[in-house]
Amino acid sequence: MFAVTTGAMLGINGAMELLLKVITPYTQQRTQVIRAAAEVLAALLKSKSNSRRAVNRSYVPGLLRLHQDWHSHDTANSFVPIRRALLLCLKHIAKLRSGREAFLAAQGMEILFSTIQNCLDDQSLEPIISTGLQILRQCYPKSPLPLVTSSSAYSFPVPGIVTSETPRVLTEEDYEDDGEEEEDKDSDSEDVKEEDDDLETDVNKLSSKPGLDRPEEELMQYKAMCLELSCSFEELESKPGDDLNSDETEYANHHHIPTAASPKGLCLNKDQISGGQEKEVPVQTSLLSRVKMERSSVHVTSERGPGMNSYQNVHSNGPGIGSSGSDVSDIQASFREDAWDMDAISCPRISASFSNSTKTRETAEFIDQLLQTHPKPMVFHDPYLYMAKARRTTSVADFSMMAFPDFWGHCPPLSAQPMLQRKCGVQRIKILEDVRRLIQPSDIINKVVFSLDEPWPLQDTASDCLQFFSAFESGNLRKAIQVREFEYDLLVNADVNSTQHQQWFYFKVSGMRAAVPYRFNIINCEKPNSQFNYGMQLTLYSVKEALLGRPTWVRTGYDICYYKNHYHQRTAVTGAASGKCYYTLTFAVTFPHAEDACYLAYHYPYTYSALLTHLDILEKSVNHKQVYFRQEVLCQTLGGNSCPLVTITAMPESNSADHLEQFRQRPYQVITARVHPGESNASWVMKGTLEFLVSSDPVARLLRENFIFKIIPMLNPDGVINGNHRCSLRGEDLNRQWLSPSAHLQPTIYHAKGLLHYLGSIGRSPMVFCDFHGHSQKKNVFLYGCSIKETLWQAEATVGTSNLSEDVSYRTLPKILDKLAPAFTMSSCSFLVEKSRASTARVVVWREMGVSRSYTMESSYCGCNQGPYQGLQFGTGELEEMGAMFCLGLLVLELKSGSCSHQLLTRAAALLNAEEESLDVYLQRGSSNSSIASELDDEPPCLEEIEYGTGTDSSLDQEGSFSELDRQIQECAFHKDEGDEEEEGTGKGRKAIP
Incomplete structure (x- = not known):
């Protein structure tokens, strides 16, 4: 006016x-x-x-x-x-x-x-x-978080960090307003920039190749990790040291993992020498039959009301699927008789079978009984082997318990689950309930029922409240407060040696009633927005359902909202330019059974011990006469855990000179994952990649015969083990350490980079480098790559780009995946190089190693808003499928290259014809689901709902309304870029350049 x-x-x-x-x-x-x-x-x-x-x-x-x-x-x-x-x-x-x-x-x-x-x-x-x-x-008066300190409940003494004797205790003064007028800013203040200010416009920096970051002679240590290049395959005799560790012999027959410095010089283990189990991982259908254009329909569960549990629709065959009626009856009888300690069963001790405790021995015996009557054995899972691996895993808090879902196993749901339809006005009801705490406190209990900061045990198992627990691998819950009879405030733990990155949660809850809606509020979230506002649900695993033959993580929760709350931390505590604000994730859950033990998680968990179990079972599953599968230790982590390195290719046809030469000349493909621990979806994608590469699928055979795959499936084991969301035990983001990693401080990054440098030094740089990540702000699956010209063009740099030469093949793989993979979309891909990303794996491998096809592949925590999976949330099956589709994309990429051999083209053409499709169709056709002209991944703005801006005027000063916003949220019709994060941080997003 x-x-x-x-x-x-x-x-x-x-x-x-x-x-x-x-x-x-x-x-x-x-x-x-x-x-x-x-x-x-x-x-x-x-x-x-x-x-x-x-x-x-x-x-x-x-x-x-x-x-x-x-x-x-x-x-x-x-x-x-x-x-x-x-x-x-x-x-x-x-x-x-x-x-x-x-x-x-x-x-x-x-x-x-x-x-x-x-x-x-x-x-x-x-x-x-x-x-x-x-x-x-x-x-609403600003309040302190109900924590004794903002630091993590766990600390780990590591080099380079000086920790004070006593953590600083927070006081009310730490949460006072810093001034007359507040400013609402994202918690990551360094990312609040103009979109293009962060783009690298220095052509010299973009095009120059930095020198080696270590003495060249150091690279020779990585020769031991590439034995496939020197093994003669002539003397195939076993050597001492292949025997199992004694503490694992009782449970599993798996292979010793040699370290890089192991004296074991042969390329094959004893199963390869003896012929092993002559089989390959079976596949039900060829991957080619599942490409995007062939997916005519997807089985979707029907929508369920708030009172219905997730299992009723995920499994259509009723109770006891895949199990005998007598087994289910026996288990149900044990529930009715209350003959067993459900709490002990639902979170078994890692060393239960070796304990002298009578109660623990009884629990172990019952677990043995349950395993013997296991309704449906999980593929690539062995509970005994998992227990053996968990026993050798080192954690900061010295975990002695296992989460039941990780121990027992998970089967993907039989059908896809739709995104949650947001109920109009649900958030305002939640906010009014929060306000009622302040003005009508008569029904407020405010009782701490679980806390990592309090002496153990804190909980009274005889009380009428829920019981919480998170002291197991990848677990994260710091505190639980009973607010009302059926409402709990929860606080997640910050990353070890950190005061931030509160997003990942994974905990057990028990003692619930049936048919009662419980409200949970995670009150110390940090990100200014979440896919929980756009149809995403958390995941739930019921122990009773698992024992009834349905061992499945399912999406669950209703009345889900994510909004800014009244908790605040002043500048003096955060050290930032402004005080730190927090956000609440609130959701309701109606549990499937009374007195059950259920696990709730941000996303489908995938632990370090699960990875080790999976790798051992994979190694035993392959035909070692045909498949070269080698797992070794890249290095030891700060926490004392091994970082696995896997090599997969096809065995040479014979040990003749010609066949050995062909074997050794195969190009390398390097794939990594899980540098950010909370991105468990990256591990499920990696699981799909690993299983596909060793399978009997014809595409997998072609890939093995033409490439050598070097895979580091978990770059941050310590973070995964200790329930971190983003950091290592030093409290630092390992994906910001690739420029100058230290062998002592960031060993996994140092040696991963060293291995890549070694491959480059012998002229074997990978054709493709890809780092698997998860994304919490966008839907679908997409790639980030690197391009000088696109970066300069986007930044409107004055320097001319006409004289710059650039290999444009970086766009080929994402275009291929856009045509093949149901979950992938080209519209979200970006190839811009930002200054703040200069130390990420993607940029360093591109700039220092000269790998033009250096990528980050981002998978949404939520699901898809395009293609055959439109409107569906990702399950583990869809994520594993994406891992397999990525492999298919690598094959098609090779077929499209000018260096592709005539023999491979001929075999691929025959394979594609066998699938009733021509080679030309797979390489040239356009995807009907490809979103070239529009961007489908972005959500409508939620600022009026999530925030309550006091520093600037909001659009409420115009005739806007919450109902219109709710309608937009449900339709997801407004295409405004939310911004990328995870590997790309939480910086502002940019449109992909057409």
Whole structure:
């Protein structure tokens, strides 16, 4: 209406007093004048000086009285604009701390809470409700997180970090407002930049190749990790040292993993020497039959109501699927008789079978009995072997228990689960319940029922509250507080040696009632938005369901919202430019059984011990006369765990000179994953890659015969083991350490980079390098790559690009995957090089090793909004399929290259013809689901709902509404880029260049 400075001058000259005289209590006369006066007053109060003047002159109680008078008398809702304008006056005043204090003193919270409650059922009062909610959220007193310290509950003494003897205890002063006016900023302040400011525009930096970061002679140590290049395959005799470790012999017959420095010089283990089990991993259907164009239909579970449990629809065959009736009856009888300690069964001890405790021995015996009557053995899983691996895994907290889902195993759901349809207005109901805690505290229990910071044990198992537990591998829950009878506030743990990265959670809950909706609020989330606002659900695993033959992680939860809360940390604590704010993830769960033990997780967990188990079983599953499968240790981590390195290729046809030469000349493909521990979806994609590469699928055979795969399936074992979301035990992001890694501080990155440098030094740089990640802000699967020209073009750099030469093959693989993989979309791919990403794997491998096809592959935690999986959430099956499709993409990439051999083309053509498709169709056709012209991955804006901005005016000052926003959220129809993160951090996103 007019500039704030003009408004300030008007305020100085008494304009507000004049306007307040015009704004009378309720009347049906001169209403247009009153409306105009109220709206002008609201505009004047945008000035801080005017708002301060209004507080000093006690305008707040008067404005509240005026609003209440109009609200109570305007029963026909004829004067909603006047009522809203009065609320806008209060909203602007509430930007000041003194304004909020005046509002609270005038009982404003109680008054507005009652007003909004009365308006909820009337759609015409939407402007009143939305503005009133903003004021309530602004004026809710800032509170400290209920934690003794902002640091992680776990600490680990590592080189380069000096830890104080006692963690700093937080006080109320740490959460006081830092000034008169707050600013709402993302927690990662360094990422709040203009989109293109971060682009690297220095052509010399983009095109130059830095020197080696270590002495060249050091690279020779990696020769031992490439024995396939020197093995003669002539003397195939076993040597001492292949025997199993004694503590694992009782449970499993698996192979010793040699270290890089092992004296064992032969390339084959004893099973390869003896012929082993002459078989390959079976596949039900060829991968070629599952490409994007062939997916005509997808089996989807029907939508379920809030009271229905997830298992009722995920498994259509009813209880006991895949098991005998007697087995199920026996297990059900044991439940009825309460003959077993469900709590002990649901979280068994790692060394249960070796304990002298009578109770523990009884539990172990029962677990043995359950395993003997296991309804449906899991493919590539062995509980005994898992227990043996878990026993040797080293954790900071010295975990002695195993999570039942990891021990027992997981079968993918039989059908895909749809995204949750957001119920209109559900978030405001949750926020009003939060406000009611402050103004009507009579039913608030506020009892701590679980805490890593308190002496153990804290929980009273005889009490009527839920029981929580998270002290197991990959577990993360720091504290649980019972707020009301069926409502709990939860706090997740920060990464070890860190005060941040609170996103991943994984915990056990037990002692629940059946058919009772429980509300959970994770109150210390950090990211300013989440896919939980756009149809994503968390995951649940029921122990009773598993024992009944349904051992499955399923998507669960309803009434899910993610929004900014009233918890705050001041600048002095965070060290940032502004105070740190937090967000609440709230969801309701109705558990499938009473007195069950259920596990809840941010995403499908995949532990380090599960990886080791999987690799050993894979190694025993292959035909070693045909498949070269070697696992070894890349290095030891800071926490004392081994980082596996896997080599997969086809065995040479014979040990003749020609066949050995062909074997050794195969190009390398290097794949890594799980540098960020919370991105468990990356491990499921990797699982699909590994299983496919050793399978009997004809495509897998071609890949093995033409490439050597070097795979590091878990770059950050310590972080995964200890329940971190993003960091190593040093509290640092390992994917920001590739420029100058230290062998002592970042050993996995140092040796992964060293291996790549070694391959380059012998002229064997990989054709493709890809690092698997997960993404929490976007849907689908997509790639990030590197391009000088696209970066300069996007940045509108003045330097000319016409003279720059660049290998444009970096775009070929994503285009291929866009045509083949149901979950993949080209529209989200980006090939820009940012300054802040200079130390990531993708950029370093591209710049220092000269690998033009250096990628990060991002998989959504949520699901797809395009293609055959549109509207569906990812299950582990879809993620594993993506891992296999990536391998198919590598084959097609080779077929499209000019260096492809005639023999491979001939064999591939025959294979494709056998699938009733021609080679040309697979290489040239366009995908009907490809989104070239539009971007489908981005969500509608949620700023008005998630935030309650006090530093800047929100769009609520216009005639916006929450109902319209809810409609947009449900339809996901607004395509505004949310920004990439994970490997790409939380920086602003950019459109892919066509």
